Amino acid sequence: MPKVEIFETRDGSHSLLLPEMNETYHSTHGAVTESLYVFIDKGLKHLLKEQPALKEVNILEVGFGTGLNAWLTAVEAANLGIKVNFVTLEKFPLEKEIWSQLNYAQSESDQKLFKSVHEAKWNSMEKVSQNFSIQKLETDIFEFKPEDMSFDLVYFDAFAPSKQPEMWQPEVLEKMYNALKKSGVFVTYCAQGQFKRDFKSAGFVAEELEGPPGKKEMTRGKK
Numbered sequence: 001m002p003k004v005e006i007f008e009t010r011d012g013s014h015s016l017l018l019p020e021m022n023e024t025y026h027s028t029h030g031a032v033t034e035s036l037y038v039f040i041d042k043g044l045k046h047l048l049k050e051q052p053a054l055k056e057v058n059i060l061e062v063g064f065g066t067g068l069n070a071w072l073t074a075v076e077a078a079n080l081g082i083k084v085n086f087v088t089l090e091k092f093p094l095e096k097e098i099w100s101q102l103n104y105a106q107s108e109s110d111q112k113l114f115k116s117v118h119e120a121k122w123n124s125m126e127k128v129s130q131n132f133s134i135q136k137l138e139t140d141i142f143e144f145k146p147e148d149m150s151f152d153l154v155y156f157d158a159f160a161p162s163k164q165p166e167m168w169q170p171e172v173l174e175k176m177y178n179a180l181k182k183s184g185v186f187v188t189y190c191a192q193g194q195f196k197r198d199f200k201s202a203g204f205v206a207e208e209l210e211g212p213p214g215k216k217e218m219t220r221g222k223k
């Protein structure tokens with residue numbers, strides 16, 4: 001695992017800096033603010049608005065990282081009274097020494113849930129609460145084959161195209177498209193030009209949405 005440094009973003013929540021890439025895991029304007037806006041509001045809540053009969057949601061995340069998106073989704077699944085099966089890909093899992101210092105969960109029950117998400121075994125589907133099961137796959141996205149899984153929602157949370165361009169290649173976007181069910185939704189914080197062109201070429205119907213604080217736009221797509 002490459003060396004990372006914990007720092008505080010503008011809303012007070014932690015993020016990580018990867019010095020060798022000079023890249024952060026979240027927006028410096030607010031890690032929790034960004035995740036709630038992009039993935040929970042524009043992703044999960046939007047999907048449920050479009051498909052109100054959906055009571056069990058299969059989510060695929062690219063980049064488990066700090067577990068922030070996974071944990072926020074587990075909290076929201078309980079609030080919404082739905083069941084979530086969350087598959088997340090990570091090539092470089094963080095050490096406990098790092099994730100255990102992150103300040104996301106405030107209440108005791110939230111801290112317990114955050115810990116359970118992190119302590120769930122890698123590479124098998126683990127039920128961590130009544131509403132939330134997680135399969136953390138320690139894999140490179142290029143090795144991942146979503147063969148017998150299909151998803152309602154993709155959280156695409158790779159490092160920026162300027163820092164890790166291979167993650168945004170047409171081949172990867174097509175893999176995400178194929179992994180989704182019909183009418184499935186894809187969300188990302190990114191709105192870079194080449195990505196948006198490749199995203200449409202992969203078959204998505206794309207929408208440009210207002211971005212979280214510090215970002216003009218973000219992208220959502222539908223299969």
Ligand SMILES: C[S@@+](CC[C@H](N)C(=O)[O-])C[C@H]1O[C@@H](n2cnc3c(N)ncnc32)[C@H](O)[C@@H]1O
Nearest residue numbers: 063064065066067068069091092140141157159
């Ligand atoms: C922006 S961070 C993810 C943030 C995360 N969703 C969170 O809530 O903290 C991007 C993640 O992608 C992971 N990653 C980098 N290259 C990868 C690859 N080839 N396959 C899978 N994951 C990769 C990184 O280790 C990092 O954890």
